[in-house]
Amino acid sequence: MKxxxxxxxxxxxxxxxxxxxxxxxxxxxxxxxxxxxxxxKSIFVVSAPTPGDSTTWLVLQPPNHYGTSxxxxxxxxxxxxDRFESYKNAYKALSRLGNSAGAYNVxxxxxxxxxxxxxxxxxxxxxxx
Numbered sequence: 001m002k003x004x005x006x007x008x009x010x011x012x013x014x015x016x017x018x019x020x021x022x023x024x025x026x027x028x029x030x031x032x033x034x035x036x037x038x039x040x041k042s043i044f045v046v047s048a049p050t051p052g053d054s055t056t057w058l059v060l061q062p063p064n065h066y067g068t069s070x071x072x073x074x075x076x077x078x079x080x081x082d083r084f085e086s087y088k089n090a091y092k093a094l095s096r097l098g099n100s101a102g103a104y105n106v107x108x109x110x111x112x113x114x115x116x117x118x119x120x121x122x123x124x125x126x127x128x129x
Contacts, residue, residue, distance in 0.1 A: 033100040033112035034066030034124055039074055040094055042066070047086045055079055057086035063127055074124040076116065093120040100124075 039061070046060040060075040076093050080086035093116040100112040114122040 030103040030105070031070050031110050031126060032068050033103050034064075034068055034072055034074065036097045036099055036114065038064075038066035039097060039114070039122070039124070042074070044076075044087055044090050047083050047090070049086075050077070055081065057083075057089075059086050059090035063129060066124075070110075070126045071129060072112075072124045073127050074122060076120060076122040078120050089120070093118070093122070096120075097122060 042061045042064055044059045045062050047057055050056045050058055057078050057080045058075050059078060060073065063071050063073050066072055066074070076090045078086055078089040078093055080089050096116050096118070098115040098117075100114050103110045103112050105111075110126040112124045114124070116122055
């Protein structure tokens with residue numbers, strides 16, 4: 001649970017920094033989460049260490065529809081010693097990515113979690129650009 005809340009905090013913070021004009025999706029019906037196969041087809045473009053922990057990195061893909069009608073921001077939290085290793089470990093984790101259990105809403109924002117094993121995990125959130 002601690003790792004899940006860490007991912008939630010990191011993605012929430014970074015997604016607001018990356019796109020300061022992002023607004024939450026206010027729909028009441030749960031959206032369809034992006035499929036793992038769609039997530040695995042995209043590339044990672046941003047990597048940054050988490051504040052206060054230089055060995056945990058957040059690696060993000062660009063906003064994408066991933067075969068759904070919403071725009072999503074997807075990221076993985078991985079352990080690494082530097083930026084190069086964070087990308088390498090993100091692609092390894094992406095290959096192990098498990099299916100989401102379904103979307104959930106936190107304060108009007110829809111999220112989907114994806115287990116990746118070995119202390120890593122991914123999360124997608126709906127954004128409106």
